[in-house]
Amino acid sequence: MNLFHPKLSHMKNKIFKYTGFILLLTIFGSMAGCLKNNQYYVDLSKVSPSIQLPLAAANLNGVVTFSFNVSNTPDTIPVYVNVASPSPLSTSVTATLGLDTAYLNQYNQNNGTNYQLLPDSTYSITGWNLTVPAGQRLAFTNVIIYTTKINASYNYILPITIVNSSLPIENWNHLLLNILAKNSYDGVYDYRGRVVDPNRPQLSNDFNDNAGSTSVYLITAGTSSVTQYWPAVSANAIPLWNSSSNSISYYGYAAPLYTIDPNTNQVTSITNSYLNPPNGRTITINNAVNNYYDPNTRTIYASFIMNQPGFAPVTIYDTLTYTGPRP
Numbered sequence: 001m002n003l004f005h006p007k008l009s010h011m012k013n014k015i016f017k018y019t020g021f022i023l024l025l026t027i028f029g030s031m032a033g034c035l036k037n038n039q040y041y042v043d044l045s046k047v048s049p050s051i052q053l054p055l056a057a058a059n060l061n062g063v064v065t066f067s068f069n070v071s072n073t074p075d076t077i078p079v080y081v082n083v084a085s086p087s088p089l090s091t092s093v094t095a096t097l098g099l100d101t102a103y104l105n106q107y108n109q110n111n112g113t114n115y116q117l118l119p120d121s122t123y124s125i126t127g128w129n130l131t132v133p134a135g136q137r138l139a140f141t142n143v144i145i146y147t148t149k150i151n152a153s154y155n156y157i158l159p160i161t162i163v164n165s166s167l168p169i170e171n172w173n174h175l176l177l178n179i180l181a182k183n184s185y186d187g188v189y190d191y192r193g194r195v196v197d198p199n200r201p202q203l204s205n206d207f208n209d210n211a212g213s214t215s216v217y218l219i220t221a222g223t224s225s226v227t228q229y230w231p232a233v234s235a236n237a238i239p240l241w242n243s244s245s246n247s248i249s250y251y252g253y254a255a256p257l258y259t260i261d262p263n264t265n266q267v268t269s270i271t272n273s274y275l276n277p278p279n280g281r282t283i284t285i286n287n288a289v290n291n292y293y294d295p296n297t298r299t300i301y302a303s304f305i306m307n308q309p310g311f312a313p314v315t316i317y318d319t320l321t322y323t324g325p326r327p
Helices: 006-030 032-037 054-058 101-111 206-212
Strands: 050-052 064-071 075-084 093-099 124-125 129-132 140-144 156-165 175-182 188-197 214-222 223-232 239-243 247-249 254-262 267-272 282-285 292-294 299-309 314-324
Touching: 050 054, 050 140, 050 156, 050 247, 054 075, 075 129, 075 156, 075 175, 093 140, 101 156, 101 175, 129 140, 140 175, 206 214, 206 239, 214 254, 214 314, 254 299, 267 299
Parallel strands: 064 175
Antiparallel strands: 050 075, 075 140, 093 129, 093 156, 124 140, 156 175, 188 214, 188 314, 214 223, 223 254, 239 247, 254 267, 267 282, 282 299, 292 299, 299 314
8 A cells, every 4th residue: 555655845946946956056157157147246256166955044053953764774865065156166176075963963962952873884875075066066975874774763963075186165054964864654643542550550541531631642663663752751661541640641661662564564563662671571563453544544553461570461452543653
C-alpha cells in the first residue's frame, strides 16, 4: 500500500526552495552592473570576489532541517558553494569543504541546544574538493544520507564549512544540516490505554477515564518500527494512572517498540524498547487480539503482555491515533 509521506514532500519543497535561492543569487550577481544607472547605487564592481555557502547565508549560519522517510534507498542533499562577485570570473575557483565541529560545539553552547554530530557511518560525501569553472558561480557536492542507519532518538547535525579556497571566504560559512530520519508511522499520537495488572490493582484501570487525554511520541526505530515515548515523564514509557495516589505513573524500564508490516498493515511484533533491563521486564505481542494499523485514520490498535520475574503478566490495550508530526 502506498502510504502518504508528508515529510518527504516537505524535504523536496526545501530542496526546490534552496535551488530557487541559488538562482536568485546568480541573477542578483548578473544585475550588479545595472545598479550603476541609479544615482544612489552601491558600486558592486569594486567589491572583491569571495566565496560562501549560500544555504548558510540563507539561514544566517543557523540550523537547516531536512526530514527523510526511512528507506533502503539513500537520500541526497546538494551542498553548493557560490562565488560572490559583480560578474563571473575569468578563472576557475577552488574550494575545499570540511567538518565544522568547533562551530557546532559553540552553537550548542550559545543556544543551549544538544545537537549531536552525525555519525560518519550514516552518510557519505561525493567529494570535499570543489572547482567552480571559469565563467560560472556555482559548484556542489552531494551528501548521501543512509536513513536506515540513523538513530531517530538523537538530534543530529552535519556541520560543513569551507576550509580553504582560492578566494577569500565570507562569514556565511557555517552550514548546520539537521538530519532527521522518520518513517511513515513517526509522529505525535493521542493515547488511549487500558491496563490489567493482577498484582497492582491500583494500576488496573482505563488511563483516559481517570487522567483524561494524553499524547505520546512514536519515534522511528527502523524502516517500519517505532518506539513509544511519553513526554509527560520524559521517557520511553507506558502511561499509567495510579488510583491510590491519584496521579500518573509508569512502569520503569518498559515501553513498547511496535513493528508494522507496511504491506498488510498488521502489527507483527511488540517488544520492550529497553534491552536487558535491570528489572527483567519483557514485552510480547498479545496474539489473542487483532493488532493492526489503520492507514485511513492513521490509528494503531495493539495489545501486549509485560512479564516480570515474581509478578503475574500485565496486559495492556492501546489505541494510538496520529495527531501531527513530532516537534
